[in-house]
Amino acid sequence: MENSQNTTKWFSLAGIWFGGIVSVPALLVGSTLIASLSFGHSILAGLVGFSFVVLFMSLLSISAVEKRKATVSLASSSFGDHGAKLIVGLVIGLSTLGWFGIQSNIAGASFSKILIEMNGPEIPVWLSSVFWGIIMVLTAVFGFKYLKWLNYIAVPAIVLLLIYGLVVTFKTHSFQEILSFKPQEKMPLLQAISFTIGFISVGGVISPDYNRFAATKKDAILGSIFGIIPSALCLLAIGAILAITQGTYDIVDIFSTLGFPFFAMSILILATWTSNVMNIYSSGLAFNDLFKLNNSQRSKTTLVVGLVGILLAALGILTHFMSFITLLTITITPIAGVMISDYYISKTYQDMPQKVNWKGVISWASGVILMLVMTSQIKNILGIIVAALVYYLLQKIMK
Template sequence: MDNNKNVTKWYSLAGVWFGGIVSVPALLVGSTLINSLSFGNSLLAGLIGFSFVVLFMSLLSIAAVVQRKPTVKLAASSFGEDGAKVIVGLVIGLSTLGWFGIQSNIAGASFSKILFEVYHIDLPIWLSSIFWGIIMVITAVFGFKYLKWLNYIAVPAIIILLIYGLIITFQNHDWNEIIAFKPTQNMSLLQAIGFTIGFISVGGVISPDYNRFAASKKDAVLGSIVGIVPSAMCLLAIGAILAITQGTYDIVEIFSSLGFPFFAMSILILATWTSNVMNMYSSGLAFNNLLKLPDTSRSKTTLFVGLVGILLASLGILSHFMSFISILTITITPIAGVVISDYYITKSYSEKTLPINWKGIISWGIGVLIMLLMDSQIKNILGIAASMTFYYLLQKFLKI
């Protein structure tokens, strides 16, 4: 146990999670939900979904604080050392790769919008997405150490842009218009809850990577709650409000219509750039570990993975945003179910790990299968419950 690092208070952790939440995809969740739900139901779906993730995130974080271990090492007891590297590493690597494609697509669409509206140059979005994807990959490979300086500019800039957007919005619209809004499409509340779960499910599962250094279990839990729920709810609400008042659910179109499109789109690109470099760095690192390559190969792995992400961006992965979120929910939340069952329910957590623990892998697979095949609107909750239950049953009755 590393007591020297046992110094991070809850407000520091909250700041880390706040910085991760304040991003373009968080706004995209609000603008997507409001297409099919009322404003009130969009907020309710967000509150339930975000709270559900913070619940299992807190359980994982408490275990991480006690053991002082990151996600993959914490999962080694239930998945086996190699099993955890493959399952958890692959899921994290693919999910961050998908996020990279989506955010590169957003940056590309924003850049094409700037060129057209300011200079009347019609650059195809796919080509613009490739251009910005290359810049972001190069930053992740060679300029990662300078990222914090971009963050110092980007996070305050997007907050100022959001405040400006709300001020402009409420000069011409009132609150009654927001409350009375009727969506053109229809989505069930439970489906919307699953969508919001998917948005931060990756953060929930990898939370031990950050929260293991909390000063106490209370700090880990409080930092997660304060850092995620209020900020995620605010960004969801702002995304929904802007979508309602600007008459479009396209996040690029929304910011373009606020006035000063050059500055608005530039901030959007900057904010996307900073968070997307993190996505590419995490994805490259995950695949490098997964392939058991030396640390010196990380740059080459990141570059290769980045080319795949650029391809996804050029193919317009942004238009499949909801499908991507659904895949994240299906594959990630059962991981949390297995680890929580191992640590809290079966109390079988052990420092002595097998290379492969088939009980954990089978339980995870059953959770994924249930979420994949079921039509039930509560399958997102059933998946994590199933992985917990099956792991408990296998541990109790299968002595291998």
């Protein structure tokens, strides 16, 4: 890693994270929470959850800047070389694959709805999801270098669409109406916090992949804070406001009712497209590493993984959005606990790792099992702490 590359300032990193957050699922978090929480409690859940992820993200980023290593390389010390590739690579590969399925499903649902709104043919959502999934996979395989330009158009376009949505909304609704909204169902606040942690937990764990290029540790931390918390909170709030005022929690419905269906849906699909190509690219990369394939095989791996993602979209993974996020939190957050414990608590980080570090594997598994069997609403936070604690104790006992 040349030093010249390690000069990224905090505002550039914040821009990368901002671009990753500005997506349809971020709105979906708001519209999902508002179904069973008041507006104030939804914002509070987001603030606590996102801050918690940014906290462990900052710790991982400091070690990434000090070592100039990506996530899987950093995890090699605590999981072992093979252990990191298998556990960390597999979890990242599967989670980004799941996100790909969800976003292809959103694009498909949007597309089918536009056509009906414009008195066009009625195309089943599964077929639209397959069509857009194929386009996104092909972009990841063949046109990745053009993605940057797609991003330059998509991110400002979705920001303008959201501003437009708010302007239209507040012409006929007051902010007081949003503040006094009472949901029909009830969700415990801690469960909502867990849900918001799950939404960006993958980003938190893979943050070293991007933040290792920061000029200083301070740049890495500031980039994470300003790139994630304001944008994620704003999108959560907008998703909630639109859901309250439009009387539906279906994000596709919301944008259809705002008028200009073709314009709104085009932007929605464009925004989904850019973040989704990143998902399937990361997933292909993770599986390529996992199976120890040559870098020249990456495009083929991405294609195969993409087909699995398209199948998930066709089967309607979007309807399992809450369950998917819960599963993500259970498997991915304990990884951060083990890595933080290795670097900061037991201070046993090694640049030359062993093949499999069973202490890390057992610690991660204990965090996952705890989160699976516990019914407590704070299990997501406990999962990280227990994984970190078990690792520290195993290092002490087995020295």
